[in-house]
Structure formats: C-alpha cells, structure tokens
Amino acid sequence: MKNNNFISSFKYAFAGLISASKRERNFRFHLIAAIVVILTGIFSHLSTIEWIILILCISGMLSLELVNSALERVVDLASPDIHVLAKLAKDMSAGAVLVFACASAIIGILIFLPKWMEIIN
Template sequence: MDSRDKPVRLWKSFSYALTGIKTALWLERNMRIHLIASIFVIGCSLYFSISKFEWLFVIVAIGGIFSLELINTAIERVVDMITDKYHPLAKQAKDLAAGAVFIYAVTAVVIGIFIFLPHVLRWL
C-alpha cells in the first residue's frame, strides 16, 4: 500500500461516519429530538455564559447521547437484518441498547439541572 493512499482512506472513513450521522438524523426520530434538545441547551449555555468547566460537561453530555443513540440504532439495524421473527435474545439486545441510551439521557438531564438551575434561579 502506498502512503499516499492513507489520506484518501482517512477521508473516506470520515465520509462514511458523516453519512451514518445524516442517515440517523433523517430516519431516527430520537436523533432529531436529541438534536433539537442539544440546540436548545447550546442556546441556553450561550445565553447564561456558562463557564468553560460547565461547557465541558455540556459537550460530553451532548456527544455521549448522540454516540449512544448511533450505537443503539446500529444494534437495532443488525438485529433486524439478522431476523424478522420475534426472538427473545433479539428483543433483549434491542432493549439493552435502548436502556443504555435512557440511562445516559437521564444522566444528561441531571447534568443539565446541576448546570442550569442556579443560572435560571438567578435569572428569576
């Protein structure tokens, strides 16, 4: 393999990742909900001029929820591809992946409460 091929392969891997993100945003309702919530949170972060430290938590919460939602969607697709019949293990795989997203979403909400509640209370 020629070392000149590496940048092309790297760019292709980025384009595949971006295609996956676009596909999920287009086809998955929950991804669109997370996107809208993220835009709202970023707007609140700018409005309240949160600290750099608070921004780190906001970025990790947003990035984490998108990442887990993409993994959940991938698991659902693979399970659906393998079988179109009900199987308890297929259901468990989907439920476990959805549970991971739910736990992280609750965690992100708790992070949001810790960060934004003091700002909102001062604002009121």
C-alpha cells in the same frame, strides 16, 4: 469491507450522521435538544468547565443513540423474526440510552437551575 482511505472514513461517518438524522426520530429529538441546550448555554454565560461537561453529555447522548440505532439494524438483519434474544438486545440498548439521557438531564438541571434562580432573584 475494509477501507484504507482516511478521507473516505469521514465520508462514511457523515453518511451515517445524515442517515440517522433522516431515519431516526429519537436521534432528531436529541439533536434538537442539543441545539436548545447550546443556545441556553450561550445565554446563560457558562464557565469553561460547564461547557466541557455539557459537550460531553451532548456528544455522549448522540453517540449512544447512534450505537443503539446501529445495534437495532444489526439485530433486525440477524434475526428478522421476533426472537426473545433479539428483543432483549434491543431493550438493553434502549435502556442504556435512557440511563444516559436521565443522567444528562440531571446534569443539565444542576448546571442551569442555579443560573436561572440567580436571574429570577
């Protein structure tokens, strides 16, 4: 299904985002977490570099969750029966999401904790 229309490619991309928002619990969780982080960042008066880092973490997390969900769908299509290789592919993809989520959480702590400690003291 080759698409030569540049505008149509955006339509399909937004359809994918909407589909993930409706069907994927983990994607919705990460969207809510992103909103919380952005609001917290606004009230924490982040520097430009801190915003850049957080935006990279948020966009990376959402992108990786989308890729994980897409991979799960393709694996289910290719192997509707339970198969050890299908399970491994899904588990490894979920593991990649977990690694990025943990790294993003640590980065968030490193950015926000000093600011919160400053407010408390």
